[in-house]
Amino acid sequence: MTTETIEFQAEARQLLQLMIHAIYSSKDVFLRELISNSSDALDKLRLAAFRDKDLDVDTDDLHITVTTDPAASTLTVADNGIGMSREEVVDLIGTIAKSGTSQVLAKLREARESGQSEQASAELIGQFGVGFYSSFMVADKVTLITRKAGAHQGVRWESTGEGSYTVSDEPDAPQGTSVTLHLKPEDTEDELHDYANPLAVRTIIKRYSDFITWPIRMAPITPPAPPAPPAAEAAEGADAETDADTETEVVEAVPEPEVVNSRKALWARSQSEVTEEEYTEFYRHVSHDWQEPLQTIRLSAEGTFEYQALLFIPGHAPMDLYWRDAKRGVQLYVKRVFIMDDCEALVPEYLRFVKGVVDANDLSLNISREILQQDRQIRLIRNRLVKKVLSTVKTLREDEPAKFATFNAEFGRAVKEGLLADPDNRQAILEILTFASTHDAEQPSTLADYVSRMPEGQSDIYYITGESRSALEKSPHMEAFRAKGYEVLLLTDPIDEIWVDAVSDFDSKSFASIAKGEIDLGGEDVDDDTAKDFGDLLGWLTATLIDDVKQVRLSHRLTTSAAVLVGDPGDLTPTLEKMYRAMGQEPPTVKRTLELNAQHPLVTGLRDAHRQRPDDPALAETAHVLYGLALIAEGGELADPAAFVGQVAQRLQASLG
Template identity: 60%
Template sequence: MKGHGVSNRAETLEFQAEARQLLQLMVHSIYSNKDVFLRELISNASDALDKLRLASMVDKDLDVDTADLHVAIEVDRDARTLTVRDNGIGMSRDEVVQVIGTIAKSGTAELLRKLRESSDAGASQELIGQFGVGFYAAFMVADRVELVTRRAGESGGTRWESSGEGTYTVEAVADAPQGTAVTLHLKPTDAEDNLHDYTAEWTIREIVKRYSDFIAWPIRMTVSRPGAEGAEPTTEVQTLNSMKALWARPRDEVDEAEYHEFYKHVSHDWADPLEVVHMRGEGTFEYEALLFLPSHAPLDLFSPQGRRGVQLYVKRVFIMDDCEALMPNYLRFVKGVVDAHDLSLNISREILQQDRQIQVVRRRLVKKVLGTVRDLKAKQPEKYRTLWTEFGSALKEGLIDDTENRDTLLEILSVASTHDAAEPTDLAGYVGRMRDGQADIYYATGESRTTIENSPHMEAFRAKGYEVLLLTDPVDEVWVERVGTYDGRTLRSIAKGQVDLDTEEEKAEAEAERERQRTEYADLLTWLGGALADQVKEVRLSSRLTTSPACVVGDAHDITPTLEKMYRAMGHEVPAVKRILELNPGHPLVTGLRKAREQGGSEESLTETAELLYGMALLAEGGELADPARFTRILADRLTRTL
């Protein structure tokens, strides 16, 4: 954007290029239901009132009037304007430019890409909800939007205006009332389109009732009533919403539509929630909680600056958004409200982290949420699959730190497996299918299912018919190490340590052959260990390979290369870990190398072959070469000789 300097005169500023494109999508209406613009404006007004009441409690010197906080809807049918006004916290000029003047402060390009790919109007609504641009829904119904605001405690106000054509104006105003007023200059309506006449009283009443009845502040509108015969019409101010705190009502008195609209209010999402969690805590510390499991992941789920979701109220007084003390990070996608009865109204985030009662509430909320997921898995598998697809990666983070709930998390865990290419499995299912005599739960980690399935490490397991869990999330590298066991069985990586899948009968038959191979290959193994000393700590014969010439494995207690890279990316000093090169004694390349060594082949040529053998093993498991240019040159030279 241009022109961030403060001035008393009106300035015309330009939207960013991507923001202009997004605004055009809004102006030309990507929504199937335009009524939601009013919900968004009322929701913003409600948030402003919450923030003002909290600010007045924290700052006793703040000169504000909180005696009659409310939202007002004003209609001028002749001028075709609709105004949503609040006397809340308001905004400074800088906040107007930063918050209102910029659409979707981050991720706009990603939003545009997804919107262009989506031909479904309902899906478009969900995408918009993920980016927090609800204010701009006003341009679906308005040719021009004006905003006048004054921040509580400041003397001057700011006026913002745009017609959605790529620019907006900002100017200082001296006489703005505290709070924010958004005035929409409505587009012309079709004569037959009474449903979208937003100057009609019954239309506004119906929208407020449907979307905003639960708002804790009164939503008022001045209505006109016919006078007695021959008398002038009269006007009266009416409150349009019931203002009942949804979380305080018994569950059997709330219908699903009310839950869904409340969820959209607190989450700024456009899709219905996947599941509702309504609970009440009684005893020494009373509270009510109304939580929601979303139906899709927000785009900031893995962003450090992402919203945490749960709001804290005390005796129905809003205290704070994103209350981290109430929900662990791995459940950051949970949205909703917790209303505590016995906390101080000016409690801080720092005090909350240490508050014993809050810790008790947190434990109960976590157990309830995880119990709900477990119930979905048992009773509503389609909902569970949706939840796990969207949030499984976050839930697995809990296996690392939340030892108290680890058993429940392992119970709801879902992972891909070689047992079924289409359907994932849980650990209980894996254990139930384990072969007679199998002691460990085998797993493999990698960037993708295809990479893992094509890895040399899989060959013996595929040949012997052993099931392997296929773990492709970065967090998988960490939690399997931290958890270690399930149901008394060790979680064992197929890329670590020695692998022996032979039965007792097979071991007896194979031992003599293995001893012969160890003797036959002893010289080659010693020589390779020296030639590749900078890359590997040992070279040995493999029992896990059937078709590949070689693979690279780690010792049983070594960290994996992926985990090593993750720690380094986080700034941790991690010593480089050398791995083990395993050879397939039955592969022609390995037998050929042994014979060439025995026959006194060129040392340089043999060394280059050793490098190629090691490099191919790295690439086969999806690893990275230390010197790709050298590997390519040696390979090109060898190929040239074959022509």
């Protein structure tokens, strides 16, 4: 037998210690995690047997067994599922949070320091797939014995959770996996927290794992033995046995294990039969989240193509919502047989936070991921799920505004991706999104509410994009809109820079950027005398700044600032240019139009100075400073900041003497 002792990695060791010593409102969750792992193992074995007819396994009696031993103070959760090889044990069990250990460790520390360790720690454990290690909350030592289906050699894994674990061969291991917890001594007299107490364990299973489709078996609880008879009665009984003609040997029957969970799939039960608590526990099972879902969604289709779905919208965004390699999708079953865990074909990427189960009747049991992408029935289910999720969120807006606000705060940025990826549902997506607006500094607005507030004569939905609300509110582009009382959407998500050019309208109202093109706010045009008065200056500035701007003109949108840069429709915004550079790509060169405020003293002073000394080189320097100020005000980046600082310093020095 080969025994190997392996040290946990440094970060993993720290994470394990944090988990073991974290304070939880309930430690019962460890049992849910172990049973869920066993359920997954049985699902995988059933699927493997379907795909490989030559696999030497018995699938006639797949089940989970939970055994308690009060005398030894142990609890064992065992299954006869897919099992693991030695390599898989080291890879899956011997490594904590293989991808993202440092991130989860930092988050756990942050949660503990902020005094929110109970809830936050539990959430993070689920999100990073390290629920197996929650066993160490209640155990001094954990022993895992497993044998891969079809293999002839088993593996034993053992650890006290201190800093290392051992892995050794286990020749007589049965198929599947068993996890034995050597329980810590309890410092409470509450029997419901005695995890070697079968009654306490049954209560936990009923609460957390009643919906598991595989049978969970436990030995029946036997009533206590009757008290011993008095000595005289015992003696009489002994005499009677001696006088009997025939002695009968009494054999005590071994109690058969009994199933302690209902097993019926939640999605197959009528809605009136399922409690909110059962929905919540099932959501926690499929999502590895520890909070309640924001909304539960049920739907079914009958007729030539039948399926049932039970979906959940989480109450908060998962940590990996924007990770490129994060898993997404819902669980796919066919006739109650598990097919795959993360069926991406059923959920578009912009709804990747949706969790749940789809159970179809007419799909092939050995369907592959590649076929799924092309399957017509899968596409029909996907379309229906998308429409149902979007309509459910729309209903929240009308019936439960607080939930609707939570949805947008947590998932609105991800859902905006659908404006680009899902043009068929674009209008439905626009209906459920909310946007920051100048109408209210605290509450974001739906587009429908924006349109309802539009004054008579306004034909467009005005917006501006940028990096932050505070920066946009101070933008020179806002001045005329603020003065005239027009509401403007303040779009600060990176995705906003892209979808606004792809989406033309909402409710027959066109989207119009206040930072691009000519804007008609119903004011008077620049009169001929003013245009003539500034004609020479505008021509000279256009020639002087030709390397940077397309043209220089007088502005309708400025009330207090001297100048502003305006792009053409379709031009890259300064924020989008920064995004390109952050990705290592140089954006195409874009020349904007410089607009001047004819009433600003700096502009009128520059006009007068140009009339008096048109060849003064200092004026050209002032023109470049004016352009630089406008570029900074719109959030752009100076090509040569040092040169600009020098120009400003020269102008300040000149003003002093």
